[in-house]
Amino acid sequence: MPEAVIDEAMIESMRAKIGVELRIAHSVNNEEATRIAVAKFAGGIGDVNPLWTDAERGERSDYAGPVAPPSFVIGCFSGIQFGWPGLGSFHSSTDMDLLAPVYWYDTITARCRYDGFTGPRPSSFAGRMVTDHFTNTYVNQHGEAVAEIRWQVVNYERAAARATRSGRKAAPTVPHPWTPEELAEVERRVLAERPRGDEPLWWEEVKVGDPVATLTKGPIGLTDEVAFIAGGGTPIPRLKAHAAALADYADHHAWAFRDPVTGAQEPIYAVHYNQAAANAMGVAYQYDVGFQRQCWQIQLMTHWIGDSGWVKHLSAQYRGFVYLSDVLELGGEVTGKEIDAAGEHVVHVRTFARNQRGDDVMPGTATVALPSREADRSPVARRARSTR
Template identity: 30%
Template structure:
């Protein structure tokens, strides 16, 4: 075995200390995102398909004309549509000393997100993102040995440089070899009887959307419940449908045939041989049980972002057409494996005024069929008030508004220069 081969085997799937130091050196910096998502501009169909991808049939999102009779005067997108919508934001060449660390061959898990929402996304809107690392923390984990916890901030703006949302994503980088060696968790896939399925179906049948029936702030009481809402049993089809709604393409851009080959040349460490010896994306932990076991998980599992969307679905169904989800913060406590079923519930924990808006605070939770709480969240929702009037949208932080204007101006300058060069 050559020295180069020995070095490759020794470092494959291991967190490189130089990557850690590089991550720490760029904390607090924000850079334009130049990678497109599956969708770059919202349309009636892309909004509808994203909502349906996580099981949401709210006509505010899925009906082309329903929204015309609401305060929004047209169709709007679900709150977390930013995970499926991004148009490349042109920017100056990134200095070499600020490059993004590679973390090649290291597994990446989303363990939670925190969203702040400022404006709706409508058909015709494009979203542009500038992002960067906010914090870097080294830890040791029972599941994966040495881990690195990164908080990445995504600021999304529309074509008018209006800040739409800010999302902080908590990412756990885990060493592949360590995770595989620690894959000792017992997991017995659930087999469902007709009675089990009937109980799940009964929850689906009982779910009600508030819709046009205004939920007034004055009518809400602390202790009021949300749900239950059912999600599952989780199938590979559910994962495929979530992808078809737009999630999971940036920055790795899974592709097929010649495009897949080109992608394999670009990021070879993202591809590993399957049981037939065929290079396939490491992302298949979400639909390939055999590869998931190689990672150290007993079964393929969902995306944390999918459960984020589920939790927001619980909130928007409860709140109704006139409300606004101000913020939502989640934690993913356990994996959600293929075959698992979740029941989502929530509770009103407080009523208060915030910056002139009547808001309620909520706690949300998702419990699987084994009685395990796999996800939990808090949310703040602005509701219309008989005393204070309809909901006014919150203002984005002034510094981010200034950053958005500056970056959009540079984007337009570079776009114009490119057009002139081509002509």
């Protein structure tokens, strides 16, 4: 991979791009929420809620129609490689608002704006870093905004990251050395965790300090990453093969590297399933996708609140890598409740995602609207589309 250091010419070049709406056609993965597209996306994030895949269940729900998981917009478009040639990068945080449901056969149009950068700043990880800021918007065929995502990417000097790797704290053993008994217990937990479904979680019954029902992911495997990509996990750019891929790489040299084992050109996105790519980024092993982790946080909330609750807002920071073979336990705790300015009965939650080493690799927050015994409609019914 080409390598560079942050200099004034690079900074001035990026400063001139602030406020630009970016060309994203090459990284759009879904445009229409067809039945199969929704099923592949739900399967790709490991969400077993039948609300997303059973049309009759959707019709019976407060949505009054077949519906996609709220994270589906991430499978339409998530992110883009942009600027800072020769630097490594990783998605570091997300702040998002979910505004309206996505129904089966909706058409979603995504846009992405570059909002600028902060830094450069020194880093113990990799020389110097800069942090990019982006805003994604998603609109359906009726011109209705369904989501807005504000996300950040850290860009770093790749050579410095690789040089300092040996001097950091002891690296974890990867892949993790699980025993058969430990694996059996993890899989038992995964299969026991079910979505709340059509049983309402009433606002009046939730108390500050209450735990959020946990959600377990892992051990993360290669197929988990492939399923996320195949389900619309928006690789950057959209994955191609043979001549189609080589033509792209000829036009955009920074999109690919040559695998030292196979000799093939591979996309930079392969850091999530190719060890040579991860090593070239200064990382010891393949690791998950930031927006994949974000989908898990959304699933944590939809599992807990049930089919009548609505996830209004989420924020998350991606701290540390989730390597293939890791297991995550996602959960949270209620930190507050109120009737908000929109008149909805909301609950505020602090969330976590802990790996088997005890590290919280995704601290975050969420605000959810719940059905109330005092309200005439659930939060979902308030947002349900009257004509489709």
